[in-house]
Amino acid sequence: MEVATARWPALPALPDPATDRIVACGLAAELSHALGGPFHFLLPDAFTANLAAFRAALADARVPGFVHYAKKANKAAVFVERAAAAGAGVDVASAAELREALGHGVRGEHLMVTGPAKDPVLLRLALAHGATVAVDALDELDRVISLARSATARPARVLLRVLPGTQPHSRFGMDDGELDTALARCRAAGEAIRTEGFSFHLSGYALQPRADLTARLVERCRRAREAGLPADRISIGGGLPVSYTDAASWHAFLETQRPDHYHAGKRFEAGDFYPYHSPVAGAAALTALLATRPADRASTVAELLREAGIALLLEPGRTLLDRAGATVFRIQGVKERDGHRLLTVDGTSLSLSEQWFNSEYLPDPRLVPARPDAPTGVFPASVGAATCLESDMLTWRRIAFPHPPRAGDLLLYPNTAGYQMDSNESPFHDLPLPPKVVVDRTEQVRPRWRLDRHFT
Numbered sequence: 001m002e003v004a005t006a007r008w009p010a011l012p013a014l015p016d017p018a019t020d021r022i023v024a025c026g027l028a029a030e031l032s033h034a035l036g037g038p039f040h041f042l043l044p045d046a047f048t049a050n051l052a053a054f055r056a057a058l059a060d061a062r063v064p065g066f067v068h069y070a071k072k073a074n075k076a077a078v079f080v081e082r083a084a085a086a087g088a089g090v091d092v093a094s095a096a097e098l099r100e101a102l103g104h105g106v107r108g109e110h111l112m113v114t115g116p117a118k119d120p121v122l123l124r125l126a127l128a129h130g131a132t133v134a135v136d137a138l139d140e141l142d143r144v145i146s147l148a149r150s151a152t153a154r155p156a157r158v159l160l161r162v163l164p165g166t167q168p169h170s171r172f173g174m175d176d177g178e179l180d181t182a183l184a185r186c187r188a189a190g191e192a193i194r195t196e197g198f199s200f201h202l203s204g205y206a207l208q209p210r211a212d213l214t215a216r217l218v219e220r221c222r223r224a225r226e227a228g229l230p231a232d233r234i235s236i237g238g239g240l241p242v243s244y245t246d247a248a249s250w251h252a253f254l255e256t257q258r259p260d261h262y263h264a265g266k267r268f269e270a271g272d273f274y275p276y277h278s279p280v281a282g283a284a285a286l287t288a289l290l291a292t293r294p295a296d297r298a299s300t301v302a303e304l305l306r307e308a309g310i311a312l313l314l315e316p317g318r319t320l321l322d323r324a325g326a327t328v329f330r331i332q333g334v335k336e337r338d339g340h341r342l343l344t345v346d347g348t349s350l351s352l353s354e355q356w357f358n359s360e361y362l363p364d365p366r367l368v369p370a371r372p373d374a375p376t377g378v379f380p381a382s383v384g385a386a387t388c389l390e391s392d393m394l395t396w397r398r399i400a401f402p403h404p405p406r407a408g409d410l411l412l413y414p415n416t417a418g419y420q421m422d423s424n425e426s427p428f429h430d431l432p433l434p435p436k437v438v439v440d441r442t443e444q445v446r447p448r449w450r451l452d453r454h455f456t
């Protein structure tokens with residue numbers, strides 16, 4: 001059942017020596033045995049390096065700024081611990097996330113609280129700890145002002161979240177008229193609140209709309225200052241891209257993929273895939289954004305911010321988690337279907353969240369044979385879950401594995417820390433949630449591991 005490679009587009013993950021070492025030294029197999037089921041491993045050193053790269057991008061552009069890690073991208077405690085240790089902030093959207101962040105050492109004033117119509121418990125905690133609140137609507141602003149008047153001695157720090165003109169159907173943020181009303185209420189609230197500026201979060205990964213909106217908000221900050229408000233910072237949210245695979249593989253895939261590459265002839269809209277290759281990604285995308293000229297401006301974003309004395313806040317989630325973890329399953333069974341292999345692994349696609357968005361997590365899973373003598377060739381197979389749901393597939397696409405997959409082999413999904421691991425996980429079928437294992441010292445012969453401390 002060996003077939004020609006050309007038929008099967010591959011999407012290899014970009015090189016990651018830390019993951020390679022965890023496989024090569026036998027730790028992945030040992031953990032799979034010890035934990036008795038699928039698990040995620042986390043590579044916090046990658047997180048710390050990504051965070052440092054973002055800060056360096058701000059420093060190199062001489063733009064004052066502050067990075068808040070968007071916690072929703074992964075539930076693990078270790079990334080919050082690393083953000084705290086580095087003096088960075090955390091973006092939270094629930095009381096539980098706020099407690100986690102505080103409990104793992106993030107200072108209250110380094111918290112950014114986002115999300116619509118925030119729970120009163122969350123608002124009270126935010127105000128008590130001096131967190132910044134990105135206010136999403138006028139009624140929420142009223143609640144913040146009255147809470148600030150009644151409950152705390154310190155003023156509420158607020159940003160006003162803007163409904164982007166390019167995304168008028170977004171359910172988040174305030175339009176121009178609402179912003180004017182909000183600013184009037186902020187002025188009237190006097191000492192109760194500190195109006196620190198504006199915020200947005202755009203869907204999509206393009207830089208130009210982010211540059212254009214930042215420029216408009218610099219103007220808004222100027223006008224707010226003329227009206228006596230501090231307005232000295234702008235939060236650009238998240239949404240900077242991660243590149244998972246190389247350009248050639250990605251473009252070849254988009255050109256050649258077709259339904260018979262997938263189990264059951266499954267069809268995906270190419271436009272529904274995450275852009276798994278980006279020529280400019282991560283901290284380099286921030287550098288590029290700062291160097292972008294907004295429409296109708298002679299200056300770059302960095303120049304506009306510097307001239308106006310405005311700090312740039314950002315809330316990256318996915319980009320801080322680039323190469324900060326992977327997910328390991330064990331193959332439980334192999335059967336033939338329509339002349340192809342269909343693998344069943346010991347977990348579910350709930351641990352690979354992209355599968356639940358009309359889409360597919362495309363970076364190729366890597367086969368780690370249990371036996372060293374595995375024959376080589378091209379062995380296409382798709383990957384199903386150990387559940388009774390027809391649609392519970394970890395990979396609909398037939399991956400051209402270099403060895404015949406066998407029960408007992410491991411399947412490693414690369415680069416899953418950003419949104420894949422746990423946003424959809426549930427103990428479906430009473431299967432336990434895969435544990436998270438923190439691995440560091442990966443440059444040493446024998447990396448070190450422990451379980452993550454997230455237990456809420």
Ligand SMILES: *Cc1c(COP(=O)(O)O)cnc(C)c1O
Nearest residue numbers: 070201237238239315316317318
């Ligand atoms: C989800 C979210 C982020 C993080 O986005 P990424 O794409 O992970 O960088 C930041 N800010 C807000 C308001 C969000 O909702």
